[in-house]
Amino acid sequence: MPARILIVEDSPLVTDALRVLFTAAGYEVDAAASVAEAVERGASGPVDLMLLDLTLPDGNGLEVLDALRSRSSLPRSTLAMTGHNDSGSRRRCLEAGCAEVLLKPVPIAELLRLIELHLA
Amino acid sequence: MSMADRLDSSPTKRVKTLEAQAREAQQTIEELRARDALKTQFLSNVSHDLRTPLAAIITHAEILREGMLGELNQKQRDSVTGIVSGGQQLIDMIDEILTYVRSASDQVNLVRTDFDITELVDQVRTLNQALAAKKHLTIERLNGDDLPQVYADRDKIKHVLGNLIGNAIKFTPDGGRIWISFSRRGRNGDELVVEVGDNGRGIARAHYELVFREFAQVDASPSRPHHGTGLGLAIARNLVELHSGRIWVESELGKGSRFFFTLPLNPPRD
Numbered sequence: 001m002p003a004r005i006l007i008v009e010d011s012p013l014v015t016d017a018l019r020v021l022f023t024a025a026g027y028e029v030d031a032a033a034s035v036a037e038a039v040e041r042g043a044s045g046p047v048d049l050m051l052l053d054l055t056l057p058d059g060n061g062l063e064v065l066d067a068l069r070s071r072s073s074l075p076r077s078t079l080a081m082t083g084h085n086d087s088g089s090r091r092r093c094l095e096a097g098c099a100e101v102l103l104k105p106v107p108i109a110e111l112l113r114l115i116e117l118h119l120a
Numbered sequence: 121m122s123m124a125d126r127l128d129s130s131p132t133k134r135v136k137t138l139e140a141q142a143r144e145a146q147q148t149i150e151e152l153r154a155r156d157a158l159k160t161q162f163l164s165n166v167s168h169d170l171r172t173p174l175a176a177i178i179t180h181a182e183i184l185r186e187g188m189l190g191e192l193n194q195k196q197r198d199s200v201t202g203i204v205s206g207g208q209q210l211i212d213m214i215d216e217i218l219t220y221v222r223s224a225s226d227q228v229n230l231v232r233t234d235f236d237i238t239e240l241v242d243q244v245r246t247l248n249q250a251l252a253a254k255k256h257l258t259i260e261r262l263n264g265d266d267l268p269q270v271y272a273d274r275d276k277i278k279h280v281l282g283n284l285i286g287n288a289i290k291f292t293p294d295g296g297r298i299w300i301s302f303s304r305r306g307r308n309g310d311e312l313v314v315e316v317g318d319n320g321r322g323i324a325r326a327h328y329e330l331v332f333r334e335f336a337q338v339d340a341s342p343s344r345p346h347h348g349t350g351l352g353l354a355i356a357r358n359l360v361e362l363h364s365g366r367i368w369v370e371s372e373l374g375k376g377s378r379f380f381f382t383l384p385l386n387p388p389r390d
Binding site: 011013014016017018020021024025083084088104105107108109 | 168171172173174175176178179180182183186188189211218229231
């Protein structure tokens, strides 16, 4: 069965691009555009890998991790994506349990490599 | 002069006028500060909002280029590669604006660690090698093997070096030389001076200060041969000053430029 990736991203443009990419790479793709939606999608079935944007309309992306942890529905692996490179938010992401903190846009070869690595 | 006029120009009256003027000046300063903060916020928001659709464009173009939706012929691949590189160039410019906004509004927190600055210089040289090779430029590190480690924000110093070396590449004609060298000064040699030099077109003395000013370019005409945000050196200055260092240039027109910045070797530990 293909691995299930949950894209948490509030820009439909970016979500669409990532959906095309992951589908073409053979993954099953689900998407959410807010903290609330991400928690609901994440708790609805096992997620192998979550790609998590930090800036969401109803809060910080890391809140998704807290909520899923309290529901024992944490994805196997979470990669955070951020629009700006600052070491403070990088540290917070790693402390919150993200496996990687990526700066958008991540070159697709690098993104697919990291996803494969963290799904293994 | 009437008695009333004479009373008007009495010391008490003049003090009152001066006080009113001072209040007015203070008010103007506060208004300007508020507008500056607004401008910074605007730049930050616009940059962030530009980044998102660009990220989508680049990802789509990369998917096509990699043939994930079907093989492309060479012409199609070249065209899509052009979209990716153009997009990437825009992202870099937007990032430069965001970095400037942060460094100018004290939103930068330095994360200091001990690191080997010669290793960092070599890394930045390697990153710029391809660009330099296109113009047949050499980038050498002249010394520094015996330097102690520096305690500074590695990413920020990398940014400063990247901007200085990037400028040197931009403004040095084909076949030129770029070099990086170190010296120590101060009472106990506790100040490190880093030099990025080139034998390029040089900067007139009258422009020494101007080049560090934001958005300023010596040639700012739309037809200027060297495009860019005009923020590289302003960012370098802000980042160096955040480290309590100084940055300056010495140059001769037609002969080349030498940019220097200092870093304290033993700053107070966090």
